[in-house]
Amino acid sequence: MKIVFYGAGNMASAIFIGMIENRVVKPEQIYLTSRSQKEKIMFFRENLGVNVSYDDTELLDGADYVILASKPQSFPDVAKRIRPHLEEKTKIVSVMAGTQIKTIRRELKTENPIARIMPNTNAMVQHSVSGITYSENFPNKDELVELMKSFGTTVVVEEEDEMHNITAATGSGSAFLYYIYEKYAESLMDLGFSEEEAMFLTTNLVIGAGKMVEDSELPFSQLRKNITSKRGTTEAGLEALDGEGIKEILSRTLYAAASRSQELSKDDADE
Ligand SMILES: NC(=O)C1=CN([C@@H]2O[C@H](COP(=O)(O)OP(=O)(O)OC[C@H]3O[C@@H](n4cnc5c(N)ncnc54)[C@H](O)[C@@H]3O)[C@@H](O)[C@H]2O)C=CC1
Numbered sequence: 001m002k003i004v005f006y007g008a009g010n011m012a013s014a015i016f017i018g019m020i021e022n023r024v025v026k027p028e029q030i031y032l033t034s035r036s037q038k039e040k041i042m043f044f045r046e047n048l049g050v051n052v053s054y055d056d057t058e059l060l061d062g063a064d065y066v067i068l069a070s071k072p073q074s075f076p077d078v079a080k081r082i083r084p085h086l087e088e089k090t091k092i093v094s095v096m097a098g099t100q101i102k103t104i105r106r107e108l109k110t111e112n113p114i115a116r117i118m119p120n121t122n123a124m125v126q127h128s129v130s131g132i133t134y135s136e137n138f139p140n141k142d143e144l145v146e147l148m149k150s151f152g153t154t155v156v157v158e159e160e161d162e163m164h165n166i167t168a169a170t171g172s173g174s175a176f177l178y179y180i181y182e183k184y185a186e187s188l189m190d191l192g193f194s195e196e197e198a199m200f201l202t203t204n205l206v207i208g209a210g211k212m213v214e215d216s217e218l219p220f221s222q223l224r225k226n227i228t229s230k231r232g233t234t235e236a237g238l239e240a241l242d243g244e245g246i247k248e249i250l251s252r253t254l255y256a257a258a259s260r261s262q263e264l265s266k267d268d269a270d271e
């Protein structure tokens with residue numbers, strides 16, 4: 001199998017590192033190309049044993065999968081590189097937020113099978129939860145799902161439009177959680193902890209809570225209740241959180257992200 005990544009940035013590298021660590025593909029089956037980050041891409045070649053090329057003929061010759069992993073705004077340039085060399089057997093897989101299958105089809109001027117996936121950078125530790133949707137002519141979907149299992153779990157989305165919500169929920173979702181951890185650590189410093197102490201405490205709190213979520217069969221609400229004593233410290237803190245409208249804040253966050261995905265998906269042909 002030959003898998004070619006156009007783009008070797010944060011998302012692409014999380015995927016191919018996840019795949020290689022899980023031994024589902026051999027490093028020599030992976031080909032990388034980019035526009036920027038040439039040092040980084042050479043680092044991947046030296047350290048992982050993947051192939052690197054800037055020659056589109058070589059890259060696309062006999063490719064089974066081409067992964068579109070640039071920013072959506074760079075896709076027209078990527079498409080220009082791919083279009084003249086695309087073979088009939090090659091399946092296209094896009095990780096780009098928003099960009100619709102029909103837009104990819106039009107830019108690449110191809111009838112080849114296309115899938116859109118929405119992973120997250122937890123792919124690097126094989127814990128992405130990824131949405132996937134396919135063009136009607138996509139063959140052997142199981143093969144792609146198997147490949148994706150190497151970097152996490154997969155949720156098949158029947159309607160392409162549902163990708164907007166998945167993008168907000170899990171594509172962007174870990175950034176929202178990291179931001180909360182960041183602010184938690186800053187707030188510990190307001191309480192009087194040093195920066196080092198705040199980082200240590202927050203990091204271990206997050207790891208411990210993650211392990212509890214993984215190992216315990218209890219829902220989040222019960223895990224929370226198990227910590228909350230009547231008229232105790234946790235109750236006081238939770239009342240303050242509710243008073244600030246934590247649920248509304250998170251709803252607005254997710255709505256803003258899903259709306260941005262919709263904006264990014266605007267296709268000239270829809271005007
Ligand atoms: N970072 C994340 O957590 C997630 C990102 N995505 C999607 O992944 C895509 C990439 O995002 P990041 O990896 O964060 O961006 P990034 O900026 O880290 O990487 C972008 C890559 O695209 C390459 N590129 C740009 N123009 C190119 C061209 N003409 N030919 C070949 N390569 C080209 C760049 O050299 C770079 O390697 C975006 O479309 C984003 O919507 C999806 C899910 C999560």
Ligand SMILES: O=C(O)[C@@H]1CCC=N1
Nearest residue numbers: 096097167171172173
């Ligand atoms: O911020 C973005 O647009 C991309 C898509 C999901 C995560 N990062």
